[in-house]
Amino acid sequence: MAPRDLSDRTQRHPEKAHKADAPILKKPDWIRVKAPTSEGYRETARIMRENRLVTVCEEAGCPNVGECWSQGHATMMIMGEICTRGCTFCNVATGRPETPGALDVFEPGRVAHAVEKLGLAHVVVTSVDRDDVKDGGADHFAHTIRAIRHRAPETTIEILTPDFLHAEPGSLEKVVEARPDVFNHNLETVPGLYPEVRPGARYFHSLRLLQRVKELDPAMFTKSGIMVGLGEDRQAVHQVMDDMRAADIDFLTIGQYLQPTPKHHAVARYVTPEEFASYEKAAYGKGFGMVSATPLTRSSYHAGDDFARLRSARLAKLAD
Template identity: 65%
Template structure:
């Protein structure tokens, strides 16, 4: 029988507690984002790691506005009709990367079901500006699913050449109707499989939250599905309820359980796995990118395919 992840307690456990951000570097990062009129998922999604990341001047930029056309039960980003696309945004993102001295940048966005291409062209413009103005910065994108849009949207982004293409599955298929009602599990899988098919050199990445009521075997099946789609990097983190109106936390998962999930995922063949209570898609993304590069080199060397 499948085993549901254990309910530890309703009060947030000690391993999920983080310090409030107070450093001067945190304030400087926030000031820069406001000056360039940029949104960040760090703020909009109430990420628990914002203090650590912004102190290190690492911020995940959220393009295409701060208003999403969907209302996922786990997400703190506001829902409504978004405003017009900011044509200066790509330049501002590149300027931020330069001023922060970023070696690696993560770009995500709200869902823009109101746009014919779902906002894909804005991702392309951002990548192009970063390549032009910050050529040494590696680029990781975390896109929506572009559901009900032409696959040309994904093809255009892949052609622009990001280093990492991330799209999160978020949870197990059984929970999609309540947790991610506007999305479809197998569509998201096919998107990532398409990316890998278009350019095998791009690292693909996806993440799931635990503590929403999923069962162990369901999560194992998601891992298998991801590997079948050629996904390189898996992230697993604890779901935290942003507000009382969002989906409730069913379980606070212990750190040792995350360690066991990481071991299982590595055994299934992922190039890299990050699994811990505070793991989020862009947490330590730069360091993880370097690890992925090293893992791929080792894999190629083992197969006798490495080049000088």
Template identity: 70%
Template sequence: MVTLLDTLSTAGAKPRLRHPEKAHRPDTEVLPKPDWIRVKAPVSKGYAETRDIVRAGNLITVCEEAGCPNIGGCWEKKHATFMIMGGICTRACAFCNVATGKPHALDESEPESVGRAVAQMGLHHVVITSVDRDDLADGGAEHFARTIRAIRAAAPNTTVEILTPDFLRKPGALEIVVAAKPDVFNHNLETVPSNYLTVRPGARYFHSIRLLQQVKEMDPEIFTKSGIMVGLGEQRNEVLQLMDDLRSADVDFITIGQYLQPTRKHHAVMKYVTPDEFKSYETIAYTKGFLVVASSPLTRSSHHAGEDFERLRLARQVRQSASAA
């Protein structure tokens, strides 16, 4: 079978940027993909229409930048995750396929462009993410807030989910974003704490946990969400402890997906986790109190985000009714 990751560049996606900061890393062994991880290349009419809207607005999507395996299915349904503040990140995480370097100045017209695209696509739910912008005094917090407000103005019935950086050492930044009242605040832990030095060296695990906790403290009505990749060498008990850490921060929703190695210069896939193991993680996460759990090999942070938002709302209503009874 021809797979998406093998054919993305020939299906109309933008060419991948080089990664000079990863060039010194030795090539890693690439494990053969099991049958359950393979997806078809995007060829549908809906995919092409979504691609054309993104191109016309000169917008960036994490779907392309991160080489997401679900791009075909999502774009066919006109679902896209917009990546704001450029396509160059100030960090060089070992798992990520987004280019690293010195970012360009912010495009001040970008929030309105995103708002127009959301309205044009008729999205009921939209996900907005970004590169890390450690070069900015507020980490890009005000740009996030402006984008949320622009979407509200252009498409008032669209619910807004944001997937943010950690705003490490950016005092006051989180408050700016929370004040704009996104419907869902997502910040991914990405992996268990023992992997941070090799997988996510620019981040701090407990800072990210505290960030999610602070969102709930500032505005309990905002749904909080976080995700991890498995197959990076983590142990099962570490994943279960991570679930407990998220629940201690009152996080509502966890996503668990298989890590896929973008190139030989990126962190190796240490294991392909089986569908049965993902199902086990899902069952355990629900027993720990998450409102919604998405756990499967192809689960990604924004995959089925609109449907998952409706599940979040319903689950909260059910829990509140049970508490009131």
């Protein structure tokens, strides 16, 4: 069964618009990807539909969906498909959930069943922002982690969480206590662009969230990422790297921002592969344990392989 058509999202949620009808720059050759056609892609889509699961691969229009799904890798998106925030870069639908404060109690089990069915060695679980839920969905994340552990105990688990900015005290602790292998929360862009790119979030709150994870569990791997091509300069990117290292973040991802529709934030420019290589070299020099910096890098792209290398590097360092 083919993935459902999500092309009407911006019409249903016009409040997402920013720089309306800005022209979309022509993509350079290095950013082009093939349309998904493989049998593996179709099988992954079938499993997602059978379990009534939402994936960020579809909702956010990820350019790597064909490659990842052909290998049976999909990033699960829990807590529905309506986000209560209005980030201007994101293609996930924005609005008010039909039943505010309510979450599907059976969803963690369906996610775990899909992980088992796909035979995943590593799974990434993300979510929409749910500011209408008291704990921001922290308990739901914890239930999902535990359900996966029960059904697929050998699978390593990476979570990509919202910022829990409006959540009640103790919410973050619920997630950390469930012991995911990787705790990821993306800063998304440089602080100077937050008012126009991520208006509902706070840069230093997000940074502090990741620092707090390390305080709660120093052994837990932390991860964060940013997009480039939104209008930032090189100095600001390097400052974000320094801020991340001060928060003891292990893993950095940097990818090219791609404008989903003319209603979203415009692409300021396409960053060259050589510039990405320079960012990667600089990041390793600043002390990150793992860096993925390419035009098509996304938070969950090759996440399993990268995590395995990161974990091996830590073990080797401890053995010295």
